[in-house]
Amino acid sequence: MNAATTTSPRPRLSGKLLLLAAALTAAVGFLIWTGTQGATVYYHTVGEVRAMDSEAYYRLIRVNGIVADGSIQTSGDGNVINFDLQDDSGRLPVEYRGTPPDLFGYSAEDRYQEVIVEGQLEPSGAFRARSLIVKHGPEFEPREIPAQ
Amino acid sequence: MQTTRPTSPAIVADDLHVRLGQRNVLRGVSLALAPGERMAIVGPNGAGKTTLLRALAGLLRPRRGRVALRGSQSPEDPDARGGLGFLGHRPPLYPHLTARENLAFAARLQGVTEGAERIQGALVTVGLAADANRLVRHFSRGMQQRLGLALALLADPDVVLLDEPDASLDSAGVDDLPRMLDALAPRAAVLFSTHDERVAHALGARIARLEAGRLTDDPRKTPNLTPPTVPTQVRPRPPSFGRAVWAMIAKDTRVEWRAREQVPTLLMFTLLAAVVFDMAFIAALGSEVAAVAVGVLWISVLLAATLAGTRLFATEYERGTLDGLLVAPVDPSGIYLAKFTLLALETAFVGVAQLVFLSLLLNVSLFQASTIGAVVLAAAAISAILALQSSLVVSARAREMLMPLLAIPPAVPVLLAGVGISLGALEVTPAGQQGAWFGLLAVVTVVFLALGTVLYPHAARS
Amino acid sequence: MSQVRTSELARPGWLGALRHPGTAALYALLLLSMGLALFMAFIFAPAERVQAEVYRLLFVHVPSAWLAFAAFGVVAVGSVMYLVRGKSRWDRLALASAEIGVLFTTLTLVTGSVWGRSVWGVWWQWDPRLTTTLIMWFIYVSYLALRAYIDDPNARQRMASVLGIVGVVSVPIVWFSVEWWRSLHPTPSVTSPGGGMPREMLTTLMVSVAAFTVFYVVLLRQRMQLELAATELGSLRERLHERNEESA
Structure with missing residues (x-):
């Protein structure tokens, strides 16, 4: 059946x-x-942006890198900050207008500070950032570091 | 491989308990019918007659107890439903198909060979031969009931479950019932509910009384196991999974072609979206054309899919036709896949049309191979998500309100990919990096198709 | 039959539940662990070198995130078991866990936002971790909405179970988002190789996680009992109705 x-x-x-x-x-x-x-x-590295070259001009992009030691310069009334963003491939000069986050520039004692900038690359090779974000890694340390 | 011996009962219910909400509707029902035997369930309103028949058909999962059809098979097994004819309290008919088309669809789902002859025979038997090519929406309730009987008895079933077969029939129709059963399902064990004991006597059925979820005075709980007098014949093989899915897609396409309930309205909706956003952002504000065009494209694809998706299962649920699909000898995953295909086709069509509208109205070059590909693949991805969710909201209140809330969060990756590809096509972002976005669309489609295939059968049966 | 398992909440007086020895012990444990966690988070753990005091949000942000993940995992387990076994208690587990999961995810998002404002300089960024967490939150809010919109209990439990299984796909995506994609959000300090924290902070974090786990268990029990009580009330009403009909 x-x-x-x-x-x-x-x-x-x-x-x-x-x-x-x-x-x-x-x-x-x-x-x-x-x-x-x-x-x-979410963001590009300094090397990628440099490799993109003219492809990257005037496009809104985010770039991540380390603030090069001693490169921070505050000019005028303190509203324009210039610094170099660095990775293994080289440097990218950045100009940022505005108030930086509290933790920006806290890179004392040979500790590098990672930041992400959002803005546009100009044909001059300078990056005009409209926002600046401090990237904090997963490491925590107590405030009082015993003197070595 | 399993053959039913003629002496094994056709229908067995063993200590069935069914609970609906807070109510214990069936409280231990046991019965058995031999092949060819007929039994009438009589009882007051709310006694549980409909629930009993639905549990026997596998539409409700009992809380306790067991159902076996045709020997030992559970009605949850699609193959066991191959020999099952079921008519609920509402005939599962598509109003925009003719009587003959409704029967033809059922024949394809049941795997009836020589369908045309069988259909003509059934139409003549139930007295609808003259109305065979009329749309069912012009039928009276009584004619719909006759057609429903023809549907249930079409595949020469050996188990027939009828919920008040005499309902809304005229007296001639009621008198005709025994002849219809004898002609179309001579070998079948028939279990039916009725308020009218004369119908039971006319059909030569023994009577079982159901009160408050229990059978009261069934004289013999064991069936009369005499072999049926009619020679048995080879049961129609259930259709292959692919054929059944194809039959459902063809049916839905035909219904949409006739009813024009979705596609024309959605086309107008997308055109309106293009016009309104064009006026709001470009004519008034002079914003960047490319960004506005991409935004309009994807928001209209998403909303069109959500609008159509909300109705995908709800229409079948409200018309009672979903029960018809669920009692067919088809794995319920096929219903999900058929609905997915329909929604994907509609969404892709509307999306591609929007590409044309936007290219013309906003003068952007959106009509390209990559954007067309993105729209088609995104339509598939969104439909895979929405077809599953649409099946979840069938019995929800205000499902139009709920649907976007369910649909949009998992659709976010699809929108990201769609926007990514279109911005690349318009060279807002560097082109030539779109492989990852296309991959994302494919992955979302595959994952949700797999989830839907596994999970839909659980959503379908209570 | 549901009368046999009368819920504790059915006892008179709002303190009635505490008379149950297991419940009383659980509440005592909650009070103790929460108190200890608070003390350790604010007094025992030292200030951080760069972030000073604001890093203490860690002791709320991380435990609530972990417990939210666990809660959504429990939703999936309850949902699968409901579909396989058909017993309402599994659905009650899924419902209770989903509600708490949404609560903990909200807490994670809010503390994360405050922390982000202080460290990153922004309240919100469309970074992979933040974005996926927000989507996960929406998925479980829609799970609760679906439940609220379906009146028939059988359909509600079945449909919610399906969504509870679909939704859990988001959990590993959120968890691994910081590993798979470039993210602003740091990778987990406890497990990632570059990360780390002094022992005092780590101990405090673990005590906080323990306290949040107890909190989760207490809430879960309470919510499941509440749901059971509501169901019992419903079936008692139904039985009363049936009895009235029979006598009429």
Whole structure:
């Protein structure tokens, strides 16, 4: 009577779950890969911006780097700050107008400070930042460092 | 491989308990029907007749107890539903299809071979031969009930469950019921509910009384296990998964073609969005054209998909046709995949149209291969998300309000990718870095299709 | 049958719940651990070299984030178990955990925003960690909304379970966002190689996490019992209704 071959529902369910697991695994692999792809990143490195060259002119981008030691210059009424953003590939001069965050420039004692600037690269090679964000790493230290 | 011996019962319910909300509707119902046997469930309103029939059809999952159809198969197994004819208290009919088209769709879902002859025979038997090519929305309640009977009995089932088959039939129709059953489902075990004991007698059914969720005076709980007198025939094979999905997509496309409930309105909606934003931001403020165009494109794709997605399952739910799909011998995941395809097609169509509108109205070069690809792939991704969520809100209050809240958060990656690709196409951002965005769209589509395939069957059955 | 497991809240008086020895012990533990965590966060832990006092937000921000992740994990477990077993208690677990998870995520977002204003100079940035956390918050708010909009309890539990499983996909994405993508937000201090903190801070953080865990358990129990009491009330009403009908 019942000529249709019947597969029990169990293996079908696990087949679907296998499909789901495969999809999720592929998704994780893909998401890790996107971290290296230019279009999807939250910020660029100094090296990437220098390599983009004219492609980057007058586009709103974010750049991450270390504030070069001793490069901070405050001019005029204190509203214009010039400094160099640095990574392994070289330096990018930055001009920022506005009030800097409280923690900016706290790079004493050979400790480098990472910042992210948001703005536009000009053909002159200078980066005009409209916002300046201090990036703080995962390290914490007590205030009183014992004198070495 | 399993064959049903003629002496094993066609329908068995063993100590069924069903709870709906706070109410214990069925409180230990046991019954058994032999092949070819007929039984009438009578009882006052609210006794649980409808609930019992829905539990037997696998539309409700019992809290306790067991249902077996055709030997030993649970109705949750799609193959067990291959021999099941079910008519709920509302015939599962599509008003924008003709009587014949409704039957043809059911035949494809049931895997009925020689469908055309069988359909013609059923139409003649229930007395609708003259109205076969009329749209069902012009049918009276009684005609709809006749068509519903034809649907339930179409595949020569061996288990038939009918919820008040005599409802809204004229007296001639009620008198005709025994003949319809004899002609279309001669071998079937028939369990039906009714208020009218004369109907039960006319059909030669033994009577079981259901009161407050319990059977009171069923004389014999064990069935009369005499083999059916009619020779058995080969059961139609349930359709392959792909064929069933295709049948549902074709049905939905035809319904939309006839009813024009979604696509024309959505086209007007996107055109309006383009015009309004154009006037607000460019004509009035002189903003950057490219940014405005990209914003309008993706907000209209998202909102169009949300509007259409809200109705995706709700329309079938409200018309009672969702039950028809769920009792068909098809894995319910197929329903999700069919609805996903329909929504993706509609959204992609509307999105591509918006590319044309924006290119013309705002004079931007949005109509490019990369943006068309992005719209199509994003339509798939959004639809994979929305088709699942649409199935979750069918019974929710104010589902139009709820849907955007559910839809937009998981759709954010899709919008990011869409905006990323379009900005690249318009050279607002450096072009040539779009691979990652396309990949993201593909990944969202695949992940949600997998989630929907696994989870929809759980959302579908209570 | 639900009468057998009468909830503690059904006892008279609002202090009734405390008469249960397990509950009383749990409350005592909560009071103790929270008190200790507060003392350690504000007095025991030293000020930070760069951030001075504001870094103390760490002791709220990190535990609430971790507990939010755990809570959403519990939502998924409860949802899967509900779909497999069909027992309402699993759905109550998912509901209670989702509500607390949303509460803890809100706390994480608010403390993070205040902290960001002080360290980064901005209240908010569309950085991967912040953005994904906000999306996760929205997903679970919509989970609670879905529950609120469905009247039929069976449908509500089933649909919510499906969404509770879908939603948990967001948790690993939020967690790994700082590892997978370039982010403004620091990687976890405790586990990442470049990070670290002096022992006093680490101990304080761990005590805070413990206190928040106890807080989570207390809230979870309370919320589940409340939901059970509401369900019992509903079925008692229904039974009364049935009895009235039978006698009529």
